[in-house]
Amino acid sequence: MKTFEELGLSPEIRKAVEEMGYETPMPVQEEVIPYLLGENNDVVALAQTGTGKTAAFGLPLIQQIDVKNRVPQSLILCPTRELCLQIAGDLNDYSKYVDGLKVLPVYGGSSIDSQIKSLKRGVHIIVATPGRLLDLMERKTVSLSTIRNVVMDEADEMLNMGFTDSINAILADVPQERNTLLFSATMSPEIARISKNYLHNAKEITIGRKNEGTSNVKHVVYTVHAKDKYAALKRIVDFYPQIYGIIFCRTRKETQEIADKLMQEGYNADALHGELSQAQRDAVMQKFRIRNLQLLVATDVAARGLDVDDLTHVINYGLPDDTESYTHRSGRTGRAGKTGTSIAIINLREKGKMRAIERIIGKKFLPGEIPTGQQICEKQLIKVIDDLEKVEVNEEEIANFMPEIYRKLEWLSKEDLIKRMVSHEFNRFSEYYHNREDIQQPTTESRGERGSRGEGRGNREGGSRKAAPGFTRLFINLGKMDNFFPNELIGLLNSNTRGRIELGRIDLMKNFSFFEVEEKEAKNVIKALSRANWNGRRVSVEVAGEESSSEKKGGYKRKEGGKESSSASSSSRKDKAGKSTKQADSKKQKSSREERGYSSARGKQDDWKQFFKGDAPDFSEEGWAKRKPKKK
Structure with a gap:
């Protein structure tokens, strides 16, 4: 294993890095740093979040800066404000002993006038989100003609967020003679296209395997009935008393509802999604970073670019539609050599997605069993004891109060006192799980699983597949030819119904579709959607297998x-x-x-x-x- 000195870094940078606790380079740093210190060396680096990539590109960029020439010399593009600020902060730490070096974060949601003033005073490194940088370019307030190094961090996420045109416009304005580094967690067709168009004889550096999940992350799946998802989430969270993690949801509405439920039940949780203002997002993130929040419930878009250390768990409240999103989710934990757990809570209809993800990350999900009430109570009880053992006692501060406390408690024996202290902390869980039935997990031989594999096709009622227990199967006169897919169905429900509608299986056909909703909501859904229109067409919804009104x-x-x-x-x-x-x-x-x-x-x-x-x-x-x- 090489040292930072052997990689060619200057004494000033090595001193700052050592003070930050870095002793030896991480694998991605060993590979990238020597290459970027050279001239005209383009790199495509495939590495997960948390592998030390910021230092891999940041350290050589700092070393190559001519501090006396106060013009933009390096440009770093990243997808979100949060990541922009994180990278700029890290670069300032790395350049602590490089006198006069100026790093400027440029992002939306902040005063553009103050950013223009900083640019006029002169900067060496610009860390920017594509949208705000393009805005500054159009105002003629920033020039990229002196840029010698370009870094695109989390390039796959930038492309997924729709920044392709902005990136093309920015790179077209940067000199052709430059070093270009493209960092991505996955090698998608779009990444390959960007590499082909804008990089010259790029060296491909892969840490692990292409598109592979972080090696320090364990992947666990809990398979439950759709109606039991929240109850399963609650039990999993209770089973890990020291959990510090992110719960990923598919929609803003679901994110807010899950966060509200958790908060109402006494958990330190909050929501992060696109409908929050920037000030609200900053406040939530600050609470999460300093651990005032134990659980952050977030959408994929809102959580992009978050850089939070020491997450113990990532929980997928259902799997994302694309496997790349799962790779990014799971990469939030197990960082910097630490271990983490990525949990997926799915129903039988999501088994296909799970297998597709397994093929991409090159790992198998370990099947998990939903904890019983007794197991949870045991875990929580041990936590109470551990917390009591770790309490620091300041004898001087409490000395004046102790005589009165001894007097009030002298009638209690040691055993009674311990029991009362434990019960004071523990009763919430013991009362909740007392005599509560455990969650029944479906087996792979259940009817729902056979149906998801296309078996049991003769099991029909009135021309439709049997709905899952507790659900009603509905017909809707919209299908794939109408560009009607699960997201469109969810949007149609959200815009025409109130409250949370739990969806089961969705079967999309060419000209029509079937979907399942909870039995208690079926009539309301039929009534609400039958008044709706889709792209100028009247929507028709009814119970599948029944005679239609026509x-x-x-x-x-x-x-x-x-x-x-x-x-x-x-x-x-x-x-x-x-x-x-x-x-x-x-x-x-x-x-x-x-x-x-x-x-x-x-x-x-x-x-x-x-x-x-x-x-x-x-x-x-x-x-x-x-x-x-x-x-x-």
């Missing part, structure tokens, strides 16, 4: 024995112009409704007749799939 009103029945049974009134019905519905509909055969597919005709008897050409509708998924509008 069938009941129009007199249509299911196909029986290959023949269709229909009421006389429906077959003879005329439109207002005196023409039969078949004639009226034939003139609309090339309408946009037909182009969108038969699901958009749901709810009108005349449309059924036109689209299905005399065949009564079959509500099974196979029946839907076979139905196509017949062209004249």
